[in-house]
Amino acid sequence: MVKVVFIDDQGSRVIEAQQGESMMEAARRDGKSTLIGECGGSCICASCHAYIDAAWLHALPPVSINEAQMLDALDNCRYNSRLTCKLLLGPRLDGIVVRIPRSTRWP
Ligand code: FES
Numbered sequence: 880m881v882k883v884v885f886i887d888d889q890g891s892r893v894i895e896a897q898q899g900e901s902m903m904e905a906a907r908r909d910g911k912s913t914l915i916g917e918c919g920g921s922c923i924c925a926s927c928h929a930y931i932d933a934a935w936l937h938a939l940p941p942v943s944i945n946e947a948q949m950l951d952a953l954d955n956c957r958y959n960s961r962l963t964c965k966l967l968l969g970p971r972l973d974g975i976v977v978r979i980p981r982s983t984r985w986p
Pocket residue numbers: 903916917918919920921922923924925926927928962963964965
């Protein structure tokens with residue numbers, strides 16, 4: 880299991896994810912997460928956008944061209960923005976801290 884700490888404006892929540900599933904899938908499977916993830920991981924909606932805690936950026940895979948294009952189109956893109964559907968979970972990311980912006984959480 881891989882633990883992911885999701886933070887939004889309602890507070891924080893620790894989710895136990897399966898190794899190999901995406902961060903977005905883990906958040907949605909949990910059922911109480913606020914992350915949208917509308918396209919299911921096809922990298923066409925950016926509704927899984929989140930901010931990765933700076934201390935964890937070194938552990939992430941590089942941003943693909945497709946992901947970079949999606950992120951560039953967002954008004955609230957930052958240096959630590961990622962699409963969580965493109966981040967597969969494993970031991971390197973155990974305990975990662977992720978902030979969900981208002982724009983990609985359910986009301
Ligand atoms: S879920 Fe649509 S881009 Fe990630």
